[in-house]
Structure formats: structure tokens, C-alpha cells
Amino acid sequence: MTSLLPWGLAHLxxxxxxxxxxxxxxxxxxxxxxxxxxxxxxLAPGDRDRLTARLLILLDNSERLGLKMSxxxxxxxxxxxxxxxxxxxxxxxxxDPAALAxxxxxxVGAREAGPDALRAVTxxxxxxxxxxxxxxxGLARGVDGAAHRGALEGSGRTIAVVGTGLDRVYPDSHRSxxxxxxxxxxxxxxxxxxxxxxxxxxxxxxxRLIVGLSVAVVAGPHRRRSxxxxxxxxxxxxxxxxxVFDRDARGWEREGPGLLESEGSRRIGGAEEILxxxxxxxxxx
Numbered sequence: 260m261t262s263l264l265p266w267g268l269a270h271l272x273x274x275x276x277x278x279x280x281x282x283x284x285x286x287x288x289x290x291x292x293x294x295x296x297x298x299x300x301x302l303a304p305g306d307r308d309r310l311t312a313r314l315l316i317l318l319d320n321s322e323r324l325g326l327k328m329s330x331x332x333x334x335x336x337x338x339x340x341x342x343x344x345x346x347x348x349x350x351x352x353x354x355d356p357a358a359l360a361x362x363x364x365x366x367v368g369a370r371e372a373g374p375d376a377l378r379a380v381t382x383x384x385x386x387x388x389x390x391x392x393x394x395x396x397g398l399a400r401g402v403d404g405a406a407h408r409g410a411l412e413g414s415g416r417t418i419a420v421v422g423t424g425l426d427r428v429y430p431d432s433h434r435s436x437x438x439x440x441x442x443x444x445x446x447x448x449x450x451x452x453x454x455x456x457x458x459x460x461x462x463x464x465x466x467r468l469i470v471g472l473s474v475a476v477v478a479g480p481h482r483r484r485s486x487x488x489x490x491x492x493x494x495x496x497x498x499x500x501x502x503v504f505d506r507d508a509r510g511w512e513r514e515g516p517g518l519l520e521s522e523g524s525r526r527i528g529g530a531e532e533i534l535x536x537x538x539x540x541x542x543x544x
Contacts, residue, residue, distance in 0.1 A: 263349075266330035267314045269295040270349035270450070272302060275310075277464065285344040291331045295348055317452050324453060326425050327352040335359065343471040343497050347450040351425050354446035358416040361393040363472045364533060365494075366504075367487050368402025368479030372512055376480040377401065379506040381409035383477070386530035388415020395420065395473050397465060398433055398447070402479045402487075407436055410445075417445045420468045422461035424453040466490040467497075475500035475537050477527070478519055480512035488515050491524070500536050502527045 286294040302310070321328055330349050331341050335356045340346055364387050366380065384394050384406045394410035396403040398419040410417035417440055421429065425447060428434045437447060450468060451461060463486065470476055476494035478501065481487035494501045501524045505516035520526050527533060 262333070263318075263328060263330055264311075264314065265295060265299060266348045267317070267328070268302070268307065268310050269298045270330075270347060271310045271314060271452075272298050272306070273348065274451070278460070286346075291341060291346065291348070320426075320453050321351060324426055325353065326453065327356065329356075337472055339363070339474070340468065340471040343467060345467060346471065347468065350448050350450055351452060352446055352448045353425050354441045354448075355416075355444050356446060358393055358418050358444060358446040359472070361391055361416065362474045362537065363395045363418065364392045365395040365469045365473035365476040366402065366406035366479060367396065367466070367469065367476065367481075367490050369481040369485065369487060369512065369515075370399055370401035370403075372401045372405075372480040373509065375507040375509065376505070376512050377405040379508070380405040380479050380504070381412070383504060383506075383530060384409025384417075385413035387533065388413030388417070390530055390534060391415075392530075392533075393418060395469055397421065397462075397469055398429075398437065400430060400432070402481075404433060404436060406479075407440060407445075411439055411443050414443075416443065418472060419445070419447045420465055420472065421447060421449045422451065422465040423449065423457045424451050424455040425449050426453040427456070429457045462486070463489065467493055470494045470497055470499055473499060475502060475533055477502045477504050477533070478516060478524070479504050480508040481515035482511050483514040483518050485515060488518070491515075491519055501525075502533060502536060504528075 337359045388410040394417040396406040407417045423429045478491045503516040
């Protein structure tokens, strides 16, 4: 627990600052322990004492809820996540951290996508899982839910990155889906501590973690200039492979994928094309 305390303090300080300014401090080119210590060095003694007391309560609550807590450098921490410009200093997890081992493929898209488009996303996700990759998404309605379900149908693991504390499920209608993810050997994780309710600013922050856990991001049906489009731009900024998928999409569902394709992203029709995009040239085995 001793090694966890400084990471936890820095993380809580960052979340408090984020709740005020809605924008994460970035640490380009700075080792995470150095960034952590800089944050701790700026804390006033009263703030350090207050955050320490809160962290100790969270440690007790997390243990009571059966949640795992992890930080950069800890066993099982996803190194890929530490490469983004604003990595978290702490994650809460429930489920099997082994889900972090296979290559992560993120699937993101609109909550309001229609049944035909969602069916196509489910089929794509099933293919991805059958090839041994892990599907990463956000447990939201629409495309996220279809992505998680497809991975489960393909007998694969899937990771849900959520924008609340892990003592609740959001949306509530996805309780059974979360249970299926956990029973299927998957993982649910959050940078928000237990007790945190869903707030609008949580979800753009959550999306950067979806990108950070993935070697490629598939942008499914979505509108132009939507949250999915912003996530796609984050993927490009973080050097992740960005792919678009709009099979069986109609009307506005094609707006975002069409825009991304016009900006240079590759359109795919199946999981094999994801493999060819992420593997070294000439290596598709």
C-alpha cells in the first residue's frame, strides 16, 4: 500500500483540478514519477492532509467492494496507457486484469445508431474477438453495447472503460451486460473512485483512456463533430491507428465515418483488415 499512496494522492489532486478546469494537465516527455512528484510538491499541507484522509477511506471502500487499485509501474499496469499525453495516476478495476494482455481494439460510435448498423458492429466485434484481440469500449448504449456483446458472442474478452465509480453501473440498463463481461473474463475499469456519479465532463476524459488502452480505434456510425469524432481525433493525436466502419449505416450514421475517411482514415469492412493495419507489413500471421 505504501507505493500506492503517492500515486493516489496525485490522482485525487488531478481529479479535483480537472473538475474545476475541465482539462487535464499533460506531461509530454516527463517520466510519470516526476510528474507525480511535481503535483505532490504543489499541494498545500492542508490539502495533502485532506486528500490523504479521503484516499484512506477510498482504500477501505475499494477493498470492501472487491475492487482492485493499480498505478503506473505496478504489476499488470497497461504500459500502453502510460504512453498517452495525459495518463491517469490511478485506476480502479473489477474483473480479470488478464484482459489487458491481448492487443486492444477500441470500437466507438453513436448511442442512437439504428439496428442494422448495430448488428454490423456486433458482427465486427465478434470477428475481432475470434482473432484473439480484446474489444475496448465504454459500456454506453448503442455502438458501445453492440461492441461488448459481439466480443462476448465471439468467446473473447472485452474491457469496459466507464465514466463513474465502479460501485454503480451506468446506464442502469446495462447491469446484465456488465455482469456478462465479468463472467466472460473481461474487465471493467475507471479512473473515477467509488462514489463518483456520472457527470458530463467525465465522459470525454473516459474516452482518452479507451484510446490509450488500444492499438487501434474503430470509429463506427456517428454524426459529424460528435463525441465520437473527438475521440477519433484523440486517437490520431496519440499515434493510434484510426479506422472507420459504417457497414449497413444509413443517413446521419455515415456522416462521421465519411468525414474521417475524407481526412485520410482507412475504411474497413472486417476484422482481417484491422490485423493488416496494425501488424508489420508482410506479417499477417
